[in-house]
Amino acid sequence: MRKRWLSTAVAAVSFFLLAFFAAGCGSAGQGKLVAGKLNVVTSFYPLYFLAQSIGGADANVINMIPAGVEPHDWTPKSRDLDTASKAQLFLYNGAGLEGWVDDFLQGLPGDSKLVTVEASQGITLLPGNPEDGETDRSHVDPHTWVSPKSMLIMAKTVADRFAQADPTHQAVYEANYGALKEKLEALDREYATRLAAVKKKDIVTSHQAFGYLARDYGLRQVAIMGLSPDAEPKARDLLRISKFVKANGIKTIFFEELVSDEIAKTLAREAKVSTTVLNPLEGLTPKQASKGEDYFSLMRANLQNLVQALQ
Template sequence: MYVFKRVSFRIAFAAVSLAALIVFAAGCGSTGQGKLVEGKLNVVTSFYPLYFLAEQIGGKDANVINMIPAGVEPHDWTPKSRDLDTVSKAQLFLYNGAGLEGWVNDFLQGLPRDSKLVTVEVSKDIPKISGNPEDEDDHPDEGHVDPHTWVSPKSMMVMAKLVLANFIAADPEHKASYETGYNALEQKLSALDKEYSDKLSGVKKKDIVTSHQAFGYLARDYGLKQVAIMGLSPDAEPKAQDLLNITKFVKENDIKYIFFEELVSDEIARTLAREARIQTLVLNPLEGLTPKEASNGDDYFSLMEKNLQNLVLALQ
């Protein structure tokens, strides 16, 4: 992770009101919400990447319900009483952990005493990346741990293995079916990992400037350096000096593109791009599908392929 040193220089947009710029649009989710089904392994997931893993592995023998609906930012979402009722009657609850779901501890304490729910922190086997403690005043991210593990195919392979183990433990009768689903998923993730490794090892540049500090695991696993405008949460507000430092970095390192997300406001990224006279590209943190992506049939793999195409373009 690139750590900025405070510098002093003047720039035209330094006086721009950050409060006016930090206006975020609807965020991430999935179309996977549903009801419990008798006779199947009922699995509830906290957000889209885990829903995707569970669906791929569970196949016809699992009923997977995603808690966060389309159009909702998972960093800010909090569950309702009906969510607690659904989860309490399921067999498995998959959540990311690493601080992504700030509500999870209180939520689980509200479960009925007779609930047989098994809870799984799916990111627990992945070595975590710390945030920037030096930026605590600027980006007060809880625990300074980066929760965005799923953005790296390498991490998704680790997470998929843990999901498989818990599916088998909860429903050993369908072990063979779950293993079949997992093997197909693992082959695709392995191929995606190889494609990322092969293509990103050949690019000339290694620095990516992003609107949201969501790509640390991808950067770590594939030899890149992430320079983020905002913190681990997409609504962490940067100070004017942060923007000045990033603009200076962009100019001094011949950065050609600034990456932004479709699910949050791109105003700051575009302001920086205009000031530096460069372009913007999408880099999707895959926290959920937009309604358009869902209707187009996009999923984790198609969006990660688009991410790779944009990374290669930006880093030539």
């Protein structure tokens, strides 16, 4: 029985990897610079959301990664560099998320006036867990934005840099930031109140993307994959997590939408539990984008799924 399940798990790993790399082969983000506005280039969706919310009508925001593309292994194209070099602000998360960023910035022409903003600055970062065979333990968990508490810090960082880059519209940016801050604080209160009331605190996730959320709201994350969703789980890790699920009465295993859910579903079948979405908000799917979903709607959907799973 165990050998048969392990064989199925290994096969699922292979399928997962193929599906991931196929999904990652999207085109670069589309967008044009607009004269007379603050031109802002963002590295992925959460920063695009912040920039649009704070910039409003006075900013032109271009997100480099298109809908449906997982950002961990995405790399910019020459046209992205050309666009960014002519913009005023470039927002990236930092904390190791964009492994390409140093080379990207070094490729800027000498006359570029682009100002770069590392949005995760000021957040107390969590250490990452190296994969088997790795010896470097200095890397950190980059998934800061998944916690509303961290997103509040990131929003303030972005707002300050908008005001510095375009002081003419400083009052507008500050007003927009104030409205966004109120919404993020309300979301933070919802998470704190509802998750304080759940009976269980353990969440089993396909991707180690919820460390900040777990830290800030009293949960414990057990991840199948590592910090990057293309990290290949070992059969012994799947067996260990299966035992954890059974021993701790876990009822739900969470998966995400931008990568294959086969590993999570294989584990759930073996452990006889259900699966549901816990979105790391690394990007929107084309369907979500067309429906007008945003950070707030997806984070509230996450909260609802967490509460239902942890009763």
